[in-house]
Amino acid sequence: MSDGRCLSHAYSEMHRRDNLKEPVLYVQGSIIEPLTGKRIKHAWVESKGIVIDPTIDLIMKKEDYYKRLSAKDIIRMETFIATMLFGRELHFVTKEEVAKAVKRDKELMAQILARRKKK
Secondary structure, eight states: OOSSHHHHHHHHHHHHHHHTTOOOEEEEEEEEOTTTOOEEEEEEEEETTEEEETTTTEEEEHHHHHHHTTOEEEEEEEHHHHHHHTSSOOOOOOHHHHHHHHHHHHHHHHHHHHHHHHO
16 A cells, blocks of 8 residues: 555546546545554545545545544645646655645736736
8 A cells, every 4th residue: 555556546536526526635644554554655535524545445434534544644735736736746745845835826826816907
């Protein structure tokens, strides 16, 4: 499970659900790997209080998933931000990287709105 495929599985699932107009978040964090008992970095998606973990083919209530796998160090991203961050390659991100991407997105949107007002 810790081979990194979770990144692409979660990313694909995020886009699939987003294309269906479902509210979805891409999530990275760490969990206790059930087979080894070791803490590993992992990625999954959340939608409507449910965790969808395509890597282990698991759909579960968010609170149950977090408790069962001792999920922590959680970073949640909306589809647009995840797409911005992973345009070149999928990787585990830091909270600082996500915050920087959100800030940049807000700055760009403010610039676009300012240009529209001038017209």
